[in-house]
Amino acid sequence: MDLLPFIRCGTLAHGHLCPPLVLGTRAGAAAMERLGVGRAVERELLAIVELGSDHYAQGFADGVQFVTGCTFGKELIFRLPHGKAGVQLVDQARDRAVRVTVRPETIGRLEETEWFRACQSSGQFANGSDQLAGPTADALLSVPEDSLFTFSPVFPLGLDRPSPTFESVRCDSCGESVLAPYAPVIDGQRLCAVCQERSRARAEFISQHRSDGPIKE
Numbered sequence: 001m002d003l004l005p006f007i008r009c010g011t012l013a014h015g016h017l018c019p020p021l022v023l024g025t026r027a028g029a030a031a032m033e034r035l036g037v038g039r040a041v042e043r044e045l046l047a048i049v050e051l052g053s054d055h056y057a058q059g060f061a062d063g064v065q066f067v068t069g070c071t072f073g074k075e076l077i078f079r080l081p082h083g084k085a086g087v088q089l090v091d092q093a094r095d096r097a098v099r100v101t102v103r104p105e106t107i108g109r110l111e112e113t114e115w116f117r118a119c120q121s122s123g124q125f126a127n128g129s130d131q132l133a134g135p136t137a138d139a140l141l142s143v144p145e146d147s148l149f150t151f152s153p154v155f156p157l158g159l160d161r162p163s164p165t166f167e168s169v170r171c172d173s174c175g176e177s178v179l180a181p182y183a184p185v186i187d188g189q190r191l192c193a194v195c196q197e198r199s200r201a202r203a204e205f206i207s208q209h210r211s212d213g214p215i216k217e
């Protein structure tokens with residue numbers, strides 16, 4: 001699998017040249033190979049990334065997204081915030097998965113690079129560290145995947161997923177278009193979630209003031 005188009009596309013979406021994005025791209029590709037599957041053209045796969053929201057290596061998740069096709073838009077990528085650069089890739093047709101984690105030695109080498117030090121001291125990932133990211137990313141691309149990652153055996157994992165809904169309706173109150181299951185008919189009116197909440201608050205306000213009597217100054 002030629003990873004360069006996915007790294008280019010991922011970098012464009014991510015916003016800066018990012019060594020963890022290269023790691024995520026390689027991890028995602030390796031996971032697909034272990035599962036014997038192609039990219040998620042539709043919703044064939046699902047990725048669970050193990051980074052928390054405060055991880056410096058967020059590019060890892062974007063690498064996984066672009067190479068596997070498990071995008072946020074298709075709701076095929078989730079976080080399990082364990083503070084690890086790891087991913088579990090699920091083959092939804094066969095209810096099985098594989099877990100790929102970045103080896104501690106790889107993390108150790110990455111955290112010794114000038115790129116990492118520049119990011120760490122500035123708290124920024126672009127600008128000053130951009131020219132340092134290139135050589136670090138190239139180095140991660142040139143070594144065999146077994147030296148970068150640890151792989152679990154393929155294990156059973158099935159997850160219930162909703163199937164797509166194709167029916168839109170208009171909210172009788174705000175007039176916005178809303179997917180039908182999100183706007184049930186209540187007292188003869190189709191209301192979106194926001195308008196349901198508003199109408200509930202209005203009804204509550206009216207009933208409170210009825211029982212309290214008129215508001216006194």
Ligand SMILES: [Zn+2]
Nearest residue numbers: 018058059125
């Ligand atoms: Zn980044």
Ligand SMILES: [Zn+2]
Nearest residue numbers: 171174192195
């Ligand atoms: Zn509405």
